[in-house]
Amino acid sequence: xxxxxxxxxxxxxxxxxxxxxxxxxxxxxxxxxxxxxxxxxxxxxxxxxxxxxxxxxxxxxxxxxxxxxxxxxxxxxxxxxxxxxxxxxxxxxxxxxxxxxxxxxxxxxxxxxxxxxxxxxxxxxxxxxxxxxxxxxxxxxxxxxxxxxxxxxxxxxxxxxxxxxxxxxxxxxxxxxxxxxxxxxxxxxxxxxxxxxxxxxxxxxxxxxxxxxxxxxxxxxxxxxxxxxxxxxxxxxxxxxxxxxxxxxxxxxxxxxxxxxxxxxxxxxxxxxxxxxxxxxxxxxxxxxxxxxxxxxxxxxxxxxxxxxxxxxxxxxxxxxxxxxxxxxxxxxxxxxxxxxxxxxxxxxxxxxxxxxxxxxxxxxxxxxxxxxxxxxxxxxxxxxxxxxxxxxxxxxxxxxxxxxxxxxxxxxxxxxxxxxxxxxxxxxxxxxxxxxxxxxxxxxxxxxxxxxxxxxxxxxxxxxxxxxxxxxxxxxxxxxxxxxxx
Numbered sequence: 230x231x232x233x234x235x236x237x238x239x240x241x242x243x244x245x246x247x248x249x250x251x252x253x254x255x256x257x258x259x260x261x262x263x264x265x266x267x268x269x270x271x272x273x274x275x276x277x278x279x280x281x282x283x284x285x286x287x288x289x290x291x292x293x294x295x296x297x298x299x300x301x302x303x304x305x306x307x308x309x310x311x312x313x314x315x316x317x318x319x320x321x322x323x324x325x326x327x328x329x330x331x332x333x334x335x336x337x338x339x340x341x342x343x344x345x346x347x348x349x350x351x352x353x354x355x356x357x358x359x360x361x362x363x364x365x366x367x368x369x370x371x372x373x374x375x376x377x378x379x380x381x382x383x384x385x386x387x388x389x390x391x392x393x394x395x396x397x398x399x400x401x402x403x404x405x406x407x408x409x410x411x412x413x414x415x416x417x418x419x420x421x422x423x424x425x426x427x428x429x430x431x432x433x434x435x436x437x438x439x440x441x442x443x444x445x446x447x448x449x450x451x452x453x454x455x456x457x458x459x460x461x462x463x464x465x466x467x468x469x470x471x472x473x474x475x476x477x478x479x480x481x482x483x484x485x486x487x488x489x490x491x492x493x494x495x496x497x498x499x500x501x502x503x504x505x506x507x508x509x510x511x512x513x514x515x516x517x518x519x520x521x522x523x524x525x526x527x528x529x530x531x532x533x534x535x536x537x538x539x540x541x542x543x544x545x546x547x548x549x550x551x552x553x554x555x556x557x558x559x560x561x562x563x564x565x566x567x568x569x570x571x572x573x574x575x576x577x578x579x580x581x582x583x584x585x586x587x588x589x590x591x592x593x594x595x596x597x598x599x600x601x602x603x604x605x606x607x608x609x610x611x612x613x614x615x616x617x618x619x620x621x622x623x624x625x626x627x628x629x630x631x632x633x634x635x636x637x638x639x640x641x642x643x644x645x646x647x648x649x650x651x652x653x654x655x656x657x658x659x660x661x662x663x664x665x666x667x668x669x670x671x672x673x674x675x676x677x678x679x680x681x682x683x684x685x686x687x688x689x690x691x692x693x694x695x696x697x698x699x700x701x702x703x704x705x706x707x708x709x710x711x712x713x714x715x716x
Contacts, residue, residue: 291371291452291564291651293363295391297593297642300618303535306498306525306648309491311365314714317442317449319414319432319484321345327434329447329716330485337716339447340436343420346480349384349472350430352409354602358565358594359383359409360390361645364454365489365652370468372453372486373409374563377439377570377656378416378550381563382455384480385410385472392593392637395601410472412455412480416443416553418577438553439575444656446665447715449488451562451651457481490712491652493527498648500526502676503589503614503706505541507623512541513673513704520623523616525648536616536643539623542587543701544611544690545571551586552578557668557682558658559708560586564645565594567654569669569708571685585686587700591643591650592617592626600629611690611700616643648710657713665711672705673697679707 290307292299299307316330317339325342352359359381364371374381386407394406413431416438420427427433441447456465458481471481490497504521506512523536550560554570561568567589574583590607592615599606607613608626615626617639625638632638645651658666670679683698691701 291362291365291647292645293389294361294642294644295389295393297392297637297640297644300536300641300643300646302533302619303525303646303648305493306491306535306653307646309493309652311489311491314488314490314712315447315716317447317486317488321432321480321482321484325482327436327442331714339441339445339716340417340434342432343417343435344427344431344433346412346430346432348429348477348479349410349412350428352411354598354604356381356409356411357598357602358563358644359411360406361564361594362452362651363389364467365452366454368454368467368469370455372449372451372455373411374561375449375451375453375656376550376561376563377444377553377558378560380414380442380449382412382414382468382486383409384412384455384468385476387469387473392597392642393632393635395597395631410476414442416440422577422579438550438577439555439558439656439658444554444558444658445715446657446713448656448713449486450653450655451564452647453486453488456485456487458483458485488715491647496527496529497712498525498653498710499528500710501648501654501708502526502532503538503708504675505538505614505703505706507537507539507541509623510541513675513702515675520617520621522619523649534619536649537619537621538614539592539617539621539626539639540608540613540615542589542611542614542703542706544688544694545585545587545685545700546612546688547581547584547686548586548588548612549584551584552576552580554586554656555658555660555668556684557670559654559656559667559669562651562654562656564650566590567649567708569682571682573684574686582687585684585689587612587614589614589616589649591615591646592621592639593631593637593642594644596626596629596638597631601631614706616649618643653710654708655711655713657711663709665713667709667711669706669708671703672707673702675704679705 318328327340329337369387373383417435420433455468459466502524506517506521520537522534526532551570551572554560570586572585595607598604
């Protein structure tokens with residue numbers, strides 16, 4: 230592995246480092262490509278098909294990627310029975326209540342709005358993953374990223390993203406797919422931290438980061454449908470209905486997210502486990518000829534392999550948001566990343582050195598960001614574990630082609646595919662009760678025994694971290710899952 234040259238840091242759900250060119254395609258020579266990021270609905274983009282309501286137990290999923298089949302080994306987790314649990318309602322005015330609402334209407338105030346959102350914002354390239362997903366009920370508007378320090382939601386458009394359009398793509402003559410319109414929600418302290426440079430697309434709240442909707446029992450899973458209350462019709466409608474007539478309209482006043490618990494064969498997964506090696510890696514004295522597996526596990530002992538590790542994690546970086554999370558707590562989950570904290574610091578801080586964590590990302594997403602968008606690559610960087618389908622060849626990470634033989638490089642793709650990149654993992658964490666928390670633990674002996682995460686902040690990789698607890702010695706990573714009803 231190549232040691233990281235800089236700390237991983239970002240204030241977006243997907244933490245990228247300083248941009249650089251790595252064997253970029255010749256047609257990306259001009260930085261004028263940024264001008265092509267304006268939203269454009271493609272001719273072959275189709276509206277999302279609306280699935281039957283998850284309350285009725287109909288098959289659902291979160292991916293909307295065209296041209297990339299669903300990984301068959303993960304099909305049960307992507308077509309679960311969804312049980313509605315609770316709502317989170319936000320009154321988008323100054324002083325408006327943020328409430329946990331049970332299905333029978335009982336309300337608990339979680340906090341209040343310090344400053345409402347008055348517009349939306351177009352997602353930048355750093356959040357390319359915003360194109361990948363839809364709500365679990367098949368509608369367009371939904372929670373894209375659940376996190377301890379920001380909630381990001383897609384409100385528009387309704388079209389699907391087709392990655393296959395980018396084969397032989399020429400930005401001089403071609404047009405990109407649409408750009409996602411985002412609505413953001415921030416915890417307490419951000420309104421002060423912005424020093425008056427408040428973002429119109431953000432609902433600023435007085436809820437502390439890492440708690441409530443940002444990490445408590447009212448945290449929401451990625452894919453949660455977003456609706457708004459239509460005063461004229463006196464009913465809750467999909468958020469995209471509000472923006473259909475005017476995509477630049479101001480956000481509605483009353484907003485509602487709905488959390489669902491996914492059930493597969495009458496139970497919900499209790500953990501996801503990663504064997505932390507790719508083919509050819511030597512870990513804890515063993516050289517592995519095949520990729521490590523990624524498994525989904527259930528309470529009664531059932532465990533099934535759903536994907537492969539094509540790059541292991543060997544380091545820690547300064548990922549944004551980890552300062553709000555406890556050691557072991559999930560920082561962020563969105564269609565292109567799953568981030569965890571190793572930092573013991575909990576709360577707002579200007580000091581980047583209190584940050585620490587690692588990230589799990591899907592292979593095609595990594596390749597597209599690196600080779601097609603010219604961003605700093607995660608390939609051969611120790612802070613990232615990379616996920617591919619079962620049977621993946623890790624060498625394909627170093628092939629700069631995104632489309633190979635008419636398919637995404639790693640097919641089936643894992644972007645916005647559950648249970649890793651949506652629908653299951655929530656930021657919920659209680660340091661006094663890990664049984665009611667989503668958190669990770671590690672093994673140093675290929676799963677024989679398990680330990681809580683070590684405390685690590687700043688930048689660590691095999692060149693500067695020699696202790697037995699350093700990430701390069703982790704043979705397995707297990708993420709425990711919970712599905713709280715709140716509040």
